Amino acid sequence: MPSDAVVDARLHAARLLWQQGQDEPAQCVIEGVLAADPAHAAAAMLLGRILQGQGRLNAACNVVANQCRAAGLTAPATGDAIQFIQHCQRQRLAAALCDEALAQGHPGAELRVLAGNLARELGRFDVARAHYLAALAAGVDLERWYVLGALAAIQRYDTPAHEDFARLAAHFRDTGYSARSRATAGLGLAKACDDVGDHAAAADA
Numbered sequence: 001m002p003s004d005a006v007v008d009a010r011l012h013a014a015r016l017l018w019q020q021g022q023d024e025p026a027q028c029v030i031e032g033v034l035a036a037d038p039a040h041a042a043a044a045m046l047l048g049r050i051l052q053g054q055g056r057l058n059a060a061c062n063v064v065a066n067q068c069r070a071a072g073l074t075a076p077a078t079g080d081a082i083q084f085i086q087h088c089q090r091q092r093l094a095a096a097l098c099d100e101a102l103a104q105g106h107p108g109a110e111l112r113v114l115a116g117n118l119a120r121e122l123g124r125f126d127v128a129r130a131h132y133l134a135a136l137a138a139g140v141d142l143e144r145w146y147v148l149g150a151l152a153a154i155q156r157y158d159t160p161a162h163e164d165f166a167r168l169a170a171h172f173r174d175t176g177y178s179a180r181s182r183a184t185a186g187l188g189l190a191k192a193c194d195d196v197g198d199h200a201a202a203a204d205a
Helices: 004-020 023-037 041-055 057-070 076-085 090-103 107-119 125-135 147-153 163-173 179-195 200-202
Strands: none
Touching: 004 023, 004 041, 004 057, 023 041, 023 076, 041 057, 041 076, 057 076, 057 090, 057 163, 076 090, 107 125, 107 147, 125 147, 147 163, 163 179, 179 200
């Protein structure tokens, strides 16, 4: 296998070729890197972006997914790959990678959020809720991932006694969080209040 310095030089050359519009030579260089090391995340992502730019979304996603599997579906590269595939509108493949990583016992609150987001996009709202709650239990960063607002968006509430009301209100009022993070919980709280017919509380939130 080539040394790290050699691989880095090849990838740098491939990026330059790509930036110059020479997709085919760039692709050949990267495919050589991946042939020697199928688990190389940077090489797979670069090839994925080249293929994405050509409109070859299935091929791009398969390259990135295959690299993830070759690397053992470990974080954080798996999360980056899942988001790339999600942005290519291949949600089922991205969701499958999430499921495979979780089945292998790889921890990570962020992986749970990604799995929840994908389940939500696929209309699997009960599955999405389970993932979001697992992310909260794992201590997900609520400054980066707006899980509370997502929870409210996928749930139709029929009683203010639902546990999400207290969860949303507590975060909305917690000045230890940023205004943006609190605002997402506030919008979720407003939606929940509106669901149960408390329009005054919804407007206040």
